[in-house]
Amino acid sequence: MQAPEPSPPAASPALFDFEVTPPSVGAPDTIAEALAEFARQRVAVTASSHPGRLSLLLAAESAGALIAVELATAGVPWDAAEHDRILSEALGPRPAGVFEKPIKLAEAGERVREALGDTTAAIDSPPKLLRALRAAGVEVSSTSQWELAEHDHPVIAPLLTYKKLARLLSANGWSWIDEWVHDGRYRPVYVPGGVVTGRWASSGGGALQLPRLLRPALRADPGWKLVTADVSQLEPRVLAAMSGDRAMAAAGRGKDLYSGIVESGSIASRADAKLAMLGAMYGATSGESGRLVPTLRRVFPAAMRLVDQAADTGERGGTVTTWLGRSSPTAEVEWQAMQAAASLPDATRRDEEAARRAARDRGRFTRNFIVQGTAAEWALAWLAEIRRRLAAFDPVEPAHTAYQSGPVFAGLPHLAFFLHDEIIVHTPAVHADAVAAAVTESAYAAARLLFGDGAVDFLLDLQISDRAVKA
DNA sequence: AGTATTTGCGCC
DNA sequence: AGGGCGCAAATACT
Secondary structure, eight states, rough: OOOOOOOOOOTTTTTTOOOOOOOOOSSSHHHHHHHHHHHHHHHHHHHSSSSSHHHHHHHHHHHHHOOOOOOOHHHHEEEEEHHHHHHHHHHHHHSSSSSSOOOHHHHHHHHHHHHTTTTTTOSSSSHHHHHHHHHTTTSSOOOOOOHHTOOOTTHHHHHHHHHHHHHHHHHHHHHHHHHEEETTTTOOEEEOOOOOTTTEEEEEOOOOOOGGGGGGBOOOTEEEEEEEEEETTHHHHEEEHHTTTTHHHTTTTTTTTHHHHHHHTSOOOHHHHHHHHHHHHHTTSSSSHHHEEEEEEEEHHHHHHHHHHHHHHHHHTOOBBBBTTBBOOOOOOOHHHHHHHSTTOOOHHHEEEEEEHEEEEHHHHHHHHHHHHHHHHHHHHHHHHHHHHTTTTTOOOOOGGGOOOSSTTTSEEEEEESSSSSSEEEEEEEHHHHHHHHHHHHHHHHHHHSSSSOOOOOEEEEEEESSOOOO
């Protein structure tokens, strides 16, 4: 792989232009199909305005696909007994019958009905619950927790408790353990590149939505350790690197980027800095977040220009590309028709407003696309480099490690978990320090591979432990 | 009866 | 009126 060539910003509309045949659907099933796909990719790379970067994207995606298979092979070391303890503490012991509610959930339900003064109120059905709430004088328009939290009524506290417990039970309760955890391993189904931006998706097991509450169930085998690392403020750092924003790079140099923004004197608190940064990348226009964005526009003009241009391109129906050349989808014909209709002389105010709203929605999408997508590319490069470095470790005798699942990674450190900007390596304890160093060095390597100059620091929050911690 | 959509909430 | 998802349950539709 070669280093990326210097180039205009990634949001430039002419970038990565090339003509190719329509993409095939799904993975190739035969050698002939695989070869045809490979040939198609070669054509795309050759015709691309940035062949080096697009080659890098293909290599990164290939590594990601391989790692997803290896993650499925290894599984996540999972302590089902600890999971059961967490559930029992929150919900009460596992009920004997499938349709029986755990005691603490049932009790919360009773408190809700008491507060409503309605002994038969249905809580699990949003429309029925909404009617019961309004009958009791709680003027809400939905039953969502954030709207409920704004009201002051005896039913609110027990209802929020009920919702939290019901969610835990249905999403990650005992039936989840039965379905997804076997022989000490949790095996979710990853879909590399399954998200339009290039992020991984999942289709079973919910690996990308594991509640923090259950993190302690992720536990190393006896004689093994977990090396947990997440990138501090990955997306803002990616934005700083893409845009070449020196002030933003300086704010994150060797330290927490949000604290760095505070130290630069433009924003009062870390919480505000985070809110402003997220608002800038998501396209917030109102609320506390929206109010802070103009300050960022003044302090980090290059970074903000990049996301603002991406939004503008999207609003006008164009496509944007990530750093390595993944393009956003073209505007749907319905969207284009709506915009065209709104500019006709007989367009109504409603037409114009609907079109304007759709345009702004699309602008927020393309604004976020370049950052989220490039962050996914950085994470792939990080993963691939970690995998490459782990392959150099010597196996530890299985007799000394009590490794619990299968021969493939017996005695060897291996990736066990991946979540957008976070990885967990499961390793024989004797290798833990060296693995931690490899993970750290891999982050530097990923930054150099994508952005070359090392102008922006990518810092890790890294821990060696027996079990993952809640947050 | 089976499928599609909506609601709500978990994660980044 | 801040981006991207998956999943369970209830409801709506065919």
